[in-house]
Amino acid sequence: MTTYEPGAPERSDLFVALPAIDEETTRRLRDRLVREAQTAGLLDVAYRTIDSPVGPLLLAATAKGLVRVAYGCEDHAKVLERLARDLSPRILHAPVRLDAAAKEIDEYFAGLRQGFDLPVDFSLARGFRRLVLTRLRAIGYGQTASYAAIAVAVGNPRAVRAVGTACASNPIPVVVPCHRVVRSDGSIGQYVGGVDAKRTLLTLEGRPAD
Amino acid sequence: MSTTLPPFEEVVTTHGPTVLRVCRAVLGPMDADDAWSETFLAALRAYPTLRPGSNVEAWLVTIAHRKAIDQTRARARRPLPVDPLPEHPAPSVEDRQDGDLWAAMQALPFKQRVAVAYHYVAGMPYADVAALIGGSQDAARRAAADGIAALRKTYGKGGPR
Numbered sequence: 001m002t003t004y005e006p007g008a009p010e011r012s013d014l015f016v017a018l019p020a021i022d023e024e025t026t027r028r029l030r031d032r033l034v035r036e037a038q039t040a041g042l043l044d045v046a047y048r049t050i051d052s053p054v055g056p057l058l059l060a061a062t063a064k065g066l067v068r069v070a071y072g073c074e075d076h077a078k079v080l081e082r083l084a085r086d087l088s089p090r091i092l093h094a095p096v097r098l099d100a101a102a103k104e105i106d107e108y109f110a111g112l113r114q115g116f117d118l119p120v121d122f123s124l125a126r127g128f129r130r131l132v133l134t135r136l137r138a139i140g141y142g143q144t145a146s147y148a149a150i151a152v153a154v155g156n157p158r159a160v161r162a163v164g165t166a167c168a169s170n171p172i173p174v175v176v177p178c179h180r181v182v183r184s185d186g187s188i189g190q191y192v193g194g195v196d197a198k199r200t201l202l203t204l205e206g207r208p209a210d
Numbered sequence: 211m212s213t214t215l216p217p218f219e220e221v222v223t224t225h226g227p228t229v230l231r232v233c234r235a236v237l238g239p240m241d242a243d244d245a246w247s248e249t250f251l252a253a254l255r256a257y258p259t260l261r262p263g264s265n266v267e268a269w270l271v272t273i274a275h276r277k278a279i280d281q282t283r284a285r286a287r288r289p290l291p292v293d294p295l296p297e298h299p300a301p302s303v304e305d306r307q308d309g310d311l312w313a314a315m316q317a318l319p320f321k322q323r324v325a326v327a328y329h330y331v332a333g334m335p336y337a338d339v340a341a342l343i344g345g346s347q348d349a350a351r352r353a354a355a356d357g358i359a360a361l362r363k364t365y366g367k368g369g370p371r
Contacts, residue, residue, distance in 0.1 A: 014311065014361055015330050021227045029230070029243060030222065033250050042254050047219075084217045089257055091217035 034094040044088035046097035049076065052109050053204075054197040057174070059098045059105070062087065065119030066101050069172050071193035086124060105174060111204065114141035116175050124171035128159070132166035139180040142205040146184040168192055174201070215262050218254055225267050226250070228332060229274055234312045235327035236278045242312075245281055249274040271332050275324065275342055282320060314365035315357075322357030329354045 037043040045067070047060040058076045060068040060083055067087065070079040084091055095102075100118065107113035122130050131154050138153075139145050145153075147163045154163070167178035173192050179201040183189045191198035229249060233242035252273050260269065315323055321343065328339045329350070340350040 014358065014365070018231070018311070021230055025230070026226070029226070029246055032243075032247050033222065033254075036247060036251050037254055040251065040255070042251070045217075080217045080219070081214070085214045089215040089218055090254055091219050092222070092254075093219050 034092055037092060042090055043092055043094060044090040045083055046092060046094035048095040048098045050102045054193055054200050059101050061098055062121045064121035066172060066175060067121040067123055069174050073194055118175060120172055120175060128162060129166040129169060132163055133170055133176050136176055136178055139177055142207055144180045144182045144207060147181055148184050150181055213262055215260060218257050221266055222250060225270050228267060229270050231331045232271055232274055232327050235315050235331045236323055237281055238316045239312050241281055245274060245277045248277045268334060268338060271328060272342060311365055314361055317364060318357050318360055322353045325350050325353035326357040
């Protein structure tokens with residue numbers, strides 16, 4: 001608990017047997033903190049996790065919109081640490097703030113939704129990478145494009161490898177569909193969530209790959 | 211030592227329960243929720259300026275202490291509560307609820323109450339308690355000892371350790 005070492009003070013027996021803070025109290029106080037933080041403009045990053053056919057996904061949003069979707073293989077604790085470093089340490093678990101995003105992503109995996117109406121925040125991608133990600137949003141549901149074609153589309157036909165890097169570091173996978181970018185020979189290519197996840201998404205969209 | 215601050219969520223999860231107990235010990239269960247909320251909101255506001263590697267719990271208790279002083283002053287301006295302090299006999303160990311202990315603490319003078327709360331509930335060494343509440347380390351130790359002695363009379367009969 002506390003970090004006072006060594007010679008941590010004795011605890012009087014009066015305080016030893018106190019029951020743990022009950023869950024209901026904890027929830028009430030945390031809900032209030034999220035509410036008040038948001039009202040005061042102090043909730044810079046809100047996050048929650050959802051279950052999906054490709055494993056647990058971490059969703060994080062700023063006031064501007066969805067800023068991060070992270071696969072389990074990316075290690076959610078590490079992802080949150082990096083968000084604290086790169087955006088702001090004012091980060092709270094605030095599921096309500098991500099209800100709309102969670103609903104749209106659920107609908108997508110249920111096959112009920114083909115496009116996302118969510119505002120997104122590209123703060124975590126800069127320059128060429130951001131340009132590529134913006135372009136990816138134009139690849140429709142069930143469509144694919146090659147890394148080379150995207151390089152041409154962003155006006156830099158020789159930057160095929162850089163397109164691959166931009167896709168691999170996409171901070172908002174699923175919603176920004178880097179899974180729809182495949183190799184020129186039609187093979188599936190790499191994916192931030194692993195090749196199996198990429199295959200699952202493409203199959204869901206009616207484009208079985210490989 | 212880390213060079214970046216962890217997400218504030220981690221601060222709430224790790225230190226929230228202890229800070230709530232400190233608030234309950236100092237202000238009683240009724241006002242503790244408000245003090246806890248104000249403490250964590252103020253902490254969230256100032257968090258980006260906290261030096262990485264700082265003692266976060268001591269920092270939170272310092273903020274809570276200021277909130278407790280504010281609330282105690284506000285309370286002094288409010289009319290007295292209708293219900294007197296509980297006078298029922300000390301409950302058996304099995305019956306003890308922390309609410310009773312917090313209520314018993316409310317009968318202590320402010321200085322004793324905060325000394326007990328910061329040393330015994332938050333686990334702060336007397337040097338840090340003294341820095342926070344003012345006065346010498348010995349005075350902080352005496353205040354906490356007097357507080358515990360008084361609590362034993364009004365609350366429980368557990369043998370001294």
